[in-house]
Amino acid sequence: MRTSTAARTGQYAALLAYLVFLAFPFLWLISIAFKPPRELASLHPTWIPEDPTLDNFRQAFDEQPLLRAGLNSLLAALGAAVIAVLIATPMAYVMARRRGRLAKAATGWVVVSQAFPFVLLIIPLFLVLKNLGLINSVPGLVMVYVVWSLPFALWMLTGYVRAVPRELEEAAAVDGAGRLRTLVSVTAPLLAPGIVATALFAFITAWNEFFFALVLLKTPEKQTLPVILTHFLGAEGVADLGPLAAAAFLATLPSLVVFALIQRRITGGMLAGAVKS
Amino acid sequence: MTLVTEPRRPARRAPGPDAPRGAPDHGAWFLVLPALIPILVLSVGPLLYGVLLAFTDAQSGRTEPTEWIGALNFRDLLHDTLFWESFRIGLLWAVGVTVPQFLLALGLALLLNQNLRLRWLARALAIIPWAMPEVVVGIMWRLVYNADAGILNETLRDLGLGNGHDWLSGLGTALPAVIVVGVWAGMPQTTVALLAGLQNTPRELHEAAAVDGAGAWRRFRTVTWPALRPVALAITALNLIWNFNSFALVYVLTNGGPGGRTRLPMLFAYEEAFRYGQFGYAAAMGCVMVAVISILLAVFLVGRLRGEAKGGDEA
Numbered sequence: 001m002r003t004s005t006a007a008r009t010g011q012y013a014a015l016l017a018y019l020v021f022l023a024f025p026f027l028w029l030i031s032i033a034f035k036p037p038r039e040l041a042s043l044h045p046t047w048i049p050e051d052p053t054l055d056n057f058r059q060a061f062d063e064q065p066l067l068r069a070g071l072n073s074l075l076a077a078l079g080a081a082v083i084a085v086l087i088a089t090p091m092a093y094v095m096a097r098r099r100g101r102l103a104k105a106a107t108g109w110v111v112v113s114q115a116f117p118f119v120l121l122i123i124p125l126f127l128v129l130k131n132l133g134l135i136n137s138v139p140g141l142v143m144v145y146v147v148w149s150l151p152f153a154l155w156m157l158t159g160y161v162r163a164v165p166r167e168l169e170e171a172a173a174v175d176g177a178g179r180l181r182t183l184v185s186v187t188a189p190l191l192a193p194g195i196v197a198t199a200l201f202a203f204i205t206a207w208n209e210f211f212f213a214l215v216l217l218k219t220p221e222k223q224t225l226p227v228i229l230t231h232f233l234g235a236e237g238v239a240d241l242g243p244l245a246a247a248a249f250l251a252t253l254p255s256l257v258v259f260a261l262i263q264r265r266i267t268g269g270m271l272a273g274a275v276k277s
Numbered sequence: 278m279t280l281v282t283e284p285r286r287p288a289r290r291a292p293g294p295d296a297p298r299g300a301p302d303h304g305a306w307f308l309v310l311p312a313l314i315p316i317l318v319l320s321v322g323p324l325l326y327g328v329l330l331a332f333t334d335a336q337s338g339r340t341e342p343t344e345w346i347g348a349l350n351f352r353d354l355l356h357d358t359l360f361w362e363s364f365r366i367g368l369l370w371a372v373g374v375t376v377p378q379f380l381l382a383l384g385l386a387l388l389l390n391q392n393l394r395l396r397w398l399a400r401a402l403a404i405i406p407w408a409m410p411e412v413v414v415g416i417m418w419r420l421v422y423n424a425d426a427g428i429l430n431e432t433l434r435d436l437g438l439g440n441g442h443d444w445l446s447g448l449g450t451a452l453p454a455v456i457v458v459g460v461w462a463g464m465p466q467t468t469v470a471l472l473a474g475l476q477n478t479p480r481e482l483h484e485a486a487a488v489d490g491a492g493a494w495r496r497f498r499t500v501t502w503p504a505l506r507p508v509a510l511a512i513t514a515l516n517l518i519w520n521f522n523s524f525a526l527v528y529v530l531t532n533g534g535p536g537g538r539t540r541l542p543m544l545f546a547y548e549e550a551f552r553y554g555q556f557g558y559a560a561a562m563g564c565v566m567v568a569v570i571s572i573l574l575a576v577f578l579v580g581r582l583r584g585e586a587k588g589g590d591e592a
Binding site for chain 1: 305307308309311312313315316319320321322323324326327328330381384385388389391393394395398399400401402403404405406407408409410411412413416417418419420421423425426427428431434461464465515518519521522524525528529542543546547550551556559560562563564566567570571574
């Protein structure tokens with residue numbers, strides 16, 4: 001198809017506008033993270049720090065228990081990702097391969113769960129976890145994250161299972177392999193990349209999560225990074241901009257890296273689930 | 278026993294303990310239980326419990342036992358002007374974010390479906406809003422909107438437009454400012470979904486329409502949009518719901534201020550439950566939110582079915 005030069009120019013202008021819109025807040029965050037206090041106080045801020053410094057990062061670690069919070073986030077996200085995938089994979093397999101009432105109910109639940117206002121979920125969960133003595137504990141948060149990431153994990157994994165040809169399993173069965181053997185030695189290896197992508201996605205979701213962590217974690221030594229970050233904002237929203245930007249920048253890096261690795265698979269998995277149901 | 282030789286069971290028969298002997302469904306239960314138990318205990322159960330709580334006077338840290346009070350919470354809610362104000366703001370925000378976001382994402386998806394040079398960069402940058410913690414997105418935009426040290430005011434000053442404005446604490450500007458952030462944060466995801474929908478449209482249809490002399494708009498209306506419609510409707514419905522239920526972004530940006538101008542229903546319910554300890558009342562709010570979302574969904578689904586009945590070529 002031919003496109004006129006004028007149309008092409010318009011297209012590039014639109015694309016450029018989008019790229020600028022997308023990039024500029026992030027570049028500004030980085031700029032502030034490396035600026036010394038003198039430049040932050042200036043009434044005419046510049047894009048490029050004249051006198052770039054790492055002081056903001058050091059100060060951020062001094063002001064808030066960032067290492068501890070990072071460790072808590074890591075534990076919560078890893079725990080949630082591993083457990084969610086371990087229990088979701090078999091169920092996704094059943095949902096993909098069978099058309100029973102159970103599979104239908106599960107699919108319905110996956111869809112409906114996207115519409116929950118979390119406040120209706122968090123109050124009872126808060127009471128239940130309190131009775132179990134799991135308030136203000138990372139394991140308690142992991143339990144919540146597992147269930148919270150299950151719908152999407154099931155969604156993605158069901159798509160991946162459907163992509164494994166049934167004929168391969170049937171061939172293994174003909175060769176005399178039992179059902180478990182077939183699952184372990186034929187299906188699982190083919191599913192592995194999808195399982196890893198799903199786990200990484202669950203990891204990012206938990207790493208970024210804020211609401212449940214805010215409600216369930218009470219003391220700074222238990223809190224995760226997103227919650228600790230809000231402490232930089234202070235009571236009246238007066239913030240020490242440099243350390244705030246530095247800490248925010250650091251908290252984002254892990255999920256950006258992980259997401260960059262799996263972005264294609266996520267969109268693939270998301271759409272496999274979304275388009276086919 | 279193999280999967281190939283076993284007789285096919287009727288599809289509507291649920292697998293269960295009373296399934297005929299020799300049927301393979303014990304295996305299915307064994308595979309499903311590890312996920313089913315946590316779902317029932319930590320999701321379905323608490324949800325039902327939450328609905329029950331809405332009919333009680335449950336409060337945090339109270340010593341007297343919780344009592345069943347019927348529909349009293351709902352009656353109070355009906356007269357709670359602050360709640361309905363937050364509800365109105367929630368709807369404004371949900372629509373205000375979802376609609377521009379959809380239009381921008383649609384334009385962008387059409388653009389990225391062309392053979393342009395900087396496509397890879399757009400894809401790479403789209404990761405940033407998508408993968409970022411909402412808390413960081415909020416913090417980042419606070420730095421952009423900052424009255425003195427923010428880049429927005431500095432740029433406006435450079436352009437000779439105004440002399441600095443405190444966007445997030447202005448009564449009139451707070452909600453629009455927050456909506457811009459919402460649009461920014463969700464655009465990549467919507468774009469990618471629409472782009473994938475576009476790539477499912479057969480290219481030959483476009484070419485045939487072009488050969489027939491159809492202009493760009495006509496091609497969009499007769500070829501692109503009908504194919505895109507299901508994805509577009511699904512993503513719009515989800516975006517409306519997600520936005521209506523959102524919390525972290527606005528909590529960090531304005532915490533509901535100034536003067537409640539950005540107090541979304543979730544922020545309101547959160548304060549009611551965890552600042553004032555009114556568990557029962559906040560649960561009732563949650564129920565009302567669910568009801569409204571269900572209505573939204575129903576309207577959407579009806580629209581979708583009607584569209585399909587008409588053959589789906591009219592928007």
